[in-house]
Amino acid sequence: MVETCYIPKDLAEALRIRKETGARPIAGGTDLMVVHRRGTGIVPTFPWPVMIVTQLDELKGIFAEDGQVSILSGSTCHELESSELLPYQVRKAASLMGAQSLRNLATIGGNVCNASPKGDLPVPLIMLDAKVELVSATGSRQMLLDEFITGPKKTALQDDELLYRIIIPTPKQPFCYLWYRKIGTRRANAISKLSMSAALTVDEKGNIIDFRCANGASGPKVARSRKVEEMVIGTHVDELEAKLESILDAYDSILSPHAMPQYRRSSTRRMLAYFLTEVSKMPDRTIIE
Ligand SMILES: Cc1cc2nc3c(=O)[nH]c(=O)nc-3n(C[C@H](O)[C@H](O)[C@H](O)COP(=O)(O)OP(=O)(O)OC[C@H]3O[C@@H](n4cnc5c(N)ncnc54)[C@H](O)[C@@H]3O)c2cc1C
Known part of the structure; x- marks a missing residue:
């Protein structure tokens, strides 16, 4: 059965359609069209009404204001990787998603x-404490992205809502050390086997005053532990090596990988050890490769 496909002309119409019919948005379609494919050259069918949102200019753009950066949900991965407004880790993660042809279509809204x-x-x-803004015909609300994603393939999105934008707050002090690493089967078009994003700030004496670390594909949701971060904050960079094993053990306890648990645990351990060890070797303000 072919369900209805709506093509709203603006966001107000999209929100009205969403409220009245519950039609599901299609942005780049690189997840939805693949899941519902029927074969080469055959149009996919969906078991519910759908609404194409790709043409909505009100969902496109990346801008900075009031000490934060907003990424509108229809922004593509290519737009993210090319934006100088965005933190290094977000640009890097976008640049490693799929191949160029995919990044021209795939949106941040679809990925989230x-x-x-x-x-x-x-x-x-999530490492950057990003929030999402959800809109409906009757209003809008914001929440932490970490709370919006409630489990594998599950979000707090209501049937009448659309994701409008992702908001990244600017940290109180600029990060000194930045890192993003993705492990995939090959360079392009590989879904992550593991990924990690980390950032660390030191004061002029070398004391760590901010540390964040999050990783993907190692549990039902992105893993991040404030407890581990607090173990690192307050340490002098020269003391990191001595504390490394206890930090790694604590981080390991927050992981719950479903498949290949040994591989995922040991590789995550090696990634975090690499970042923290490089920090103690590198000069200030460095992107760690
Ligand atoms: C070959 C290939 C390689 C890939 N490689 C990667 C990779 O390396 N890394 C990775 O993370 N993913 C990868 N993907 C998955 C996919 O491309 C990404 O998740 C992409 O960001 C999805 O965006 P989209 O706009 O295409 O989403 P769509 O397929 O359009 O939508 C995905 C979901 O989001 C919902 N949605 C979209 N926009 C909104 C909105 N504004 N409000 C509310 N809900 C919305 C849709 O209803 C749907 O449920 C790959 C896919 C393919 C086919």
Whole structure:
């Protein structure tokens, strides 16, 4: 059975259609069209009404204001990787998603709302304390992205809502050390086997005053532990090596990988050890490769 496909002309019409019919949005279609494919050259069918939102200019753009950066949900991965307004880890994660042809279509809204445990963009975004803004015909609300994604393929999105934008707050002090790493089967078009995003700030004496770390594909949701971060904050960079094993053990306890648990645990351990060890070797303000 072919269900209705709506093509709203603006956001107000999209929100009215969403409220009246519950039609599901299609942005780039790189998740939805693949899940519902029927074969080469055959149009996919959906078991519910759908609404194409790709043409809505009100969902496109990346801008900075009031000490935060907003990414409108229809922004593509290519737009993200090319934006100088965005933190390094978000640009890097976007640049490693699929191939160029995919990045021209795939949107941040689709990646976040798909809520795959292997999705790449939520990892740096959750590390950066990003929030989402959801809109409906009757209003809008904001919540932390970490709370919006409630489990594998599950979000707090209501049937009458659309994701409008992702908001990244600017940290109180600029990060000194930035890192993003994705492990996939090959360079392009590979879904993450693991990914990690980390950032760290030191004061002029070398004391760590901010540390964040999040990783993907190692549990039902992006893993991040404030407890582990607090173990690192307050330490002098020269003391990191001595504390490394206890930090790694504590981080390991927050992981719950479903498949290949040994591989995922040991690789995550190695990634975090690499970042923290490089920090103690590198000069200030460095992107760690
Ligand atoms: C070959 C290939 C390679 C891939 N590689 C990667 C990769 O490396 N990393 C990765 O993370 N993913 C990858 N993906 C998955 C996919 O491309 C991404 O998740 C992409 O960001 C999805 O965006 P989209 O706009 O295409 O989403 P769509 O397919 O259009 O939508 C996905 C979901 O989000 C919902 N949605 C979209 N926009 C909104 C909105 N504004 N409000 C509310 N809900 C919305 C849709 O209803 C749907 O449930 C790959 C896919 C393919 C086919």
